[in-house]
Amino acid sequence: MSETERGVQFVEAGVYRDSGSRWAKVAGMGYQFKLGKRWRLGGALLGVQSDTYNGGTPFIAPLPIATYDLGRVKLNAVFVPHYGTYNPFATFGFYFSVPLAR
Secondary structure, three states: OEEOOOEEEEEEEEEEEOOOOOEEEEEEEEEEEEEOOOEEEEEEEEEEEOOOOHHHOOEEEEEEEEEEEOOOOEEEEEEEOOEOOOEOOOEEEEEEEOOOOO
16 A cells, blocks of 8 residues: 555455355455545456356456545445446445555
């Protein structure tokens, strides 16, 4: 993670239970602009793999991400629109992230 007065660059990876009740794996990098002291808004370019999306074939997706900084823990919100066979479900999700380094 790299932070300046204007924004934050980050790399993230994770595993979650997706909208099709299957395990999804994600990894990517992004940038968010700071909006005040605790809010950030930006996006990430993520590699995604899940049997629910794109017939199980991995793909890259640009995703908008809003973050509320709680200090050591971050609360993130993401919207993933329906998009052909890549994503048959429009979804809105929340997740917590904990940076490994500061």
